Amino acid sequence: MSQAGGVDPLQTSGLTPLEQQYAGAVDGGALHEQELAEGTAGAPAAELSAATAGADILLEVNDLAVHFPIRRGVFVERTVGYVYAVDGVSLAVRRGETYGLVGESGCGKTTLGRGILRLVEPTAGSVLFDGENIAELKAEPLRRARRRMQMVFQDPLSSLDPRQSVQSILVEGMKAHGLADSTSATQTRLRELLSAVGLPTSALRKFPHEFSGGQRQRIGIARALTVNPDLIVADEPVSALDVSVQAQVINLLEDLQAELGLTYLVIAHDLAVVRHIADRVGVMYLGSLVEEATSTDLYADPLHPYSRALLSAVPVPDPVVEDTRERILLTGDLPSPANPPSGCRFHTRCPWRQPTRCDTERPALLELQPGHRVACHYATEIASGAITPVDRSATVFG
Numbered sequence: 339m340s341q342a343g344g345v346d347p348l349q350t351s352g353l354t355p356l357e358q359q360y361a362g363a364v365d366g367g368a369l370h371e372q373e374l375a376e377g378t379a380g381a382p383a384a385e386l387s388a389a390t391a392g393a394d395i396l397l398e399v400n401d402l403a404v405h406f407p408i409r410r411g412v413f414v415e416r417t418v419g420y421v422y423a424v425d426g427v428s429l430a431v432r433r434g435e436t437y438g439l440v441g442e443s444g445c446g447k448t449t450l451g452r453g454i455l456r457l458v459e460p461t462a463g464s465v466l467f468d469g470e471n472i473a474e475l476k477a478e479p480l481r482r483a484r485r486r487m488q489m490v491f492q493d494p495l496s497s498l499d500p501r502q503s504v505q506s507i508l509v510e511g512m513k514a515h516g517l518a519d520s521t522s523a524t525q526t527r528l529r530e531l532l533s534a535v536g537l538p539t540s541a542l543r544k545f546p547h548e549f550s551g552g553q554r555q556r557i558g559i560a561r562a563l564t565v566n567p568d569l570i571v572a573d574e575p576v577s578a579l580d581v582s583v584q585a586q587v588i589n590l591l592e593d594l595q596a597e598l599g600l601t602y603l604v605i606a607h608d609l610a611v612v613r614h615i616a617d618r619v620g621v622m623y624l625g626s627l628v629e630e631a632t633s634t635d636l637y638a639d640p641l642h643p644y645s646r647a648l649l650s651a652v653p654v655p656d657p658v659v660e661d662t663r664e665r666i667l668l669t670g671d672l673p674s675p676a677n678p679p680s681g682c683r684f685h686t687r688c689p690w691r692q693p694t695r696c697d698t699e700r701p702a703l704l705e706l707q708p709g710h711r712v713a714c715h716y717a718t719e720i721a722s723g724a725i726t727p728v729d730r731s732a733t734v735f736g
């Protein structure tokens with residue numbers, strides 16, 4: 339991130355000290371050239387989905403990569419490798435849409451969200467927000483763009499300063515953008531914000547520890563709304579909450595979207611949450627998108643072996659279907675993003691892997707059906723049954 343103007347209080351106020359350090363410390367531009375020279379740049383160029391062609395696009399991400407250097411050395415630090423946290427992601431989000439990002443822990447979802455907001459400096463690629471390339475913005479234009487893109491964090495307790503009252507938390511963000519003053523208009527705005535997230539005005543004088551988890555997340559959402567954003571990146575917005583409270587917060591996010599015309603990028607490992615809230619879903623594996631489709635299409639007909647395995651692990655409420663449905667058991671752990679497998683990143687765990695091509699050639703994310711993009715050399719053959727699992731023990735029934 340460009341730190342010329344200091345750390346943006348809006349974007350980093352919810353970060354832990356370590357995250358703030360990351361937000362300021364990563365030098366992506368220099369990395370890019372070196373990595374390109376080493377031939378380690380990202381996935382084959384992906385086509386953007388027809389689902390977004392000609393649509394009113396608010397956010398467009400093209401070949402985005404975020405590679406973190408691994409440094410070693412006691413006296414002189416040397417870069418000995420890179421963590422390929424995000425490695426060539428292209429996607430577009432329509433205005434007013436909810437785009438869900440799913441994948442196992444460590445696959446790069448959070449880093450992608452932070453790269454989009456320039457909380458970490460991308461190594462390569464571009465992020466167009468309302469047509470403006472965020473990477474090229476400096477100082478004042480960047481600050482203006484930042485106002486329009488806000489983040490809601492997973493753990494509201496650690497993202498809210500325990501020493502600040504709710505009023506001070508909310509006013510801080512507004513002040514950074516010249517939206518708060520000592521007039522009654524600010525007080526009116528604060529009351530409106532609390533009412534919008536379902537909290538009483540008395541909450542303004544209280545401190546974060548005086549609230550329940552769900553109420554704290556409402557405060558986190560109110561904080562994001564203080565500056566009238568267009569895009570909210572919500573990173574696991576309900577995963578720290580009790581199941582009974584999750585639905586309330588999801589409903590709140592949906593109500594606010596309908597009322598304020600917000601666009602959401604929702605990051606979650608819980609497929610049920612994403613299915614409920616997202617219009618379209620991107621599935622990530624080891625730093626790349628492996629599949630993208632409407633929520634309905636993805637859940638009804640996943641085409642990438644990884645998505646099939648992820649979805650096959652979700653229990654079905656109908657006991658008859660539950661007893662007979664196919665479950666795909668993935669063997670092995672997620673490989674390290676510092677040392678990703680060659681070819682298709684998923685080939686080491688894929689029950690359908692085919693010799694040579696899967697381990698040598700990285701598949702591009704191609705549109706196989708309208709609005710349905712898949713990065714698998716054999717997705718069509720797998721779907722038709724022309725290719726069966728190599729490792730049959732990976733697929734079990736009931």
Ligand SMILES: Nc1ncnc2c1ncn2[C@@H]1O[C@H](COP(=O)(O)OP(=O)(O)OP(=O)(O)O)[C@@H](O)[C@H]1O
Pocket residue numbers: 360406421422423441442443444445446447448449450607675
């Ligand atoms: N600042 C950093 N420096 C080095 N490596 C990092 C940094 N931030 C993230 N990583 C690594 O990048 C990879 C992707 O992490 P990321 O947090 O984006 O994944 P995730 O899918 O959001 O996982 P989770 O759901 O657990 O947060 C991980 O291997 C992580 O350890």
